[in-house]
Amino acid sequence: MPIKSLFLLISMLFLAENLAAKEYQWSNKLTFLGFLKQHNIPQKTYYNMDQDDKELIQEIRSGQSYTIEKKNNKITTIKIPVSDELMLQLNNTKNGYVAKYLPIPYEIIEKTISIQIKNSLKKDLYNATKSWYYGKELEEVYSNALPLQKMKKGDKVIIFYTQRYRNGKVFSSPQIEACLIEINKKPFYGFLMEDEKYYDSLGTKYKRTYHTKFIRPVQNFKRISSGFTHRRFHPILKRYKAHLGIDYAARTGRAIVASSAGKIVHKGWKGGYGRTVIIQHSNGLKTLYAHMRGYAKNIHRGQNIPQGKVIGYVGTSGRSTGPHLHFGLYKNGKPVNPARYVAKQSSKIIKLKGKKYNKLRKMVLKYRPQFKESKSRTIIKEESKECLNCLKKGA
Numbered sequence: 001m002p003i004k005s006l007f008l009l010i011s012m013l014f015l016a017e018n019l020a021a022k023e024y025q026w027s028n029k030l031t032f033l034g035f036l037k038q039h040n041i042p043q044k045t046y047y048n049m050d051q052d053d054k055e056l057i058q059e060i061r062s063g064q065s066y067t068i069e070k071k072n073n074k075i076t077t078i079k080i081p082v083s084d085e086l087m088l089q090l091n092n093t094k095n096g097y098v099a100k101y102l103p104i105p106y107e108i109i110e111k112t113i114s115i116q117i118k119n120s121l122k123k124d125l126y127n128a129t130k131s132w133y134y135g136k137e138l139e140e141v142y143s144n145a146l147p148l149q150k151m152k153k154g155d156k157v158i159i160f161y162t163q164r165y166r167n168g169k170v171f172s173s174p175q176i177e178a179c180l181i182e183i184n185k186k187p188f189y190g191f192l193m194e195d196e197k198y199y200d201s202l203g204t205k206y207k208r209t210y211h212t213k214f215i216r217p218v219q220n221f222k223r224i225s226s227g228f229t230h231r232r233f234h235p236i237l238k239r240y241k242a243h244l245g246i247d248y249a250a251r252t253g254r255a256i257v258a259s260s261a262g263k264i265v266h267k268g269w270k271g272g273y274g275r276t277v278i279i280q281h282s283n284g285l286k287t288l289y290a291h292m293r294g295y296a297k298n299i300h301r302g303q304n305i306p307q308g309k310v311i312g313y314v315g316t317s318g319r320s321t322g323p324h325l326h327f328g329l330y331k332n333g334k335p336v337n338p339a340r341y342v343a344k345q346s347s348k349i350i351k352l353k354g355k356k357y358n359k360l361r362k363m364v365l366k367y368r369p370q371f372k373e374s375k376s377r378t379i380i381k382e383e384s385k386e387c388l389n390c391l392k393k394g395a
């Protein structure tokens with residue numbers, strides 16, 4: 001069913017039961033406790049959450065749209081996305097408010113861009129889409145492996161990407177699933193695999209290099225006590241969890257250093273993250289350092305600092321578990337796996353093998369006819385007719 005008529009149907013159902021769902025935007029000064037107060041929701045709704053869940057609350061971005069559902073003018077449910085995958089759902093039950101994280105229902109539409117270069121890759125993609133996003137993403141897909149800046153008139157670009165929609169509106173950034181760059185009639189394919197990296201059609205990974213280099217924020221740590229996950233279902237707790245950073249377990253007082261050069265944009269208490277420093281780097285990247293015992297002397301908001309400069313010390317502020325540094329990395333405001341950036345650059349060529357290789361080849365076969373078909377014409381944002389992940393009833 002097309003999205004529009006689906007929404008019409010849902011709104012009609014709402015009307016019939018005197019239900020109303022209204023969308024709001026999270027304002028930049030609003031704290032979660034302030035939000036609860038605004039709606040007469042007990043503060044314990046927050047204080048009763050476990051530590052990880054409290055941390056996730058800190059991920060609500062200003063400008064994030066959320067919905068409040070009411071029945072006969074009384075709040076029934078509040079849904080606030082905390083990431084691209086999970087939303088906090090507050091249900092008003094007979095026994096008071098219950099908070100839990102649930103996967104965000106969204107629709108996925110496949111889209112295609114296919115253009116011939118006239119001036120330059122970035123500029124032509126911008127002219128076609130009115131966005132710099134695609135050019136920047138392609139730079140990351142192929143990194144320095146291809147001379148993208150030297151593409152000439154007549155060279156080609158084809159991008160197959162997916163766009164998520166929530167409540168009929170664009171949600172989250174487009175994701176390139178497969179792409180082709182043709183330079184002097186020579187094709188270079190890129191296919192996105194489960195490890196969030198791109199491989200060519202024979203399974204060789206493109207060596208990603210970044211403009212901004214990152215180092216490990218604690219040099220002296222015991223182990224990584226928790227890795228990055230967008231979303232997982234906890235089998236014992238029977239609920240959804242996410243961990244949007246890397247935890248480095250280390251002794252209290254160990255030095256925490258700036259992972260890359262940048263400007264301090266936050267220094268202070270940040271709810272479940274405790275004492276926190278946030279540094280803004282170039283290219284829309286930010287790093288977050290949480291649970292500090294204390295800050296380094298002479299560091300302050302607005303200050304430009306070099307890579308490796310001590311900014312604070314490992315502690316447990318904001319949490320009751322052992323001392324560790326929670327290290328988050330954000331690209332255009334969205335959490336990404338820091339391991340992708342901090343990992344040592346190896347000169348080894350990485351090639352897919354076995355099952356992973358078979359998966360890639362399946363993808364190559366799926367996209368082959370689509371590449372062939374798209375090559376012969378210019379396509380700007382053509383959409384697939386069907387939806388890959390449509391709203392289930394009642395979601």
Ligand SMILES: [Zn+2]
Nearest residue numbers: 245246247326
């Ligand atoms: Zn953590």
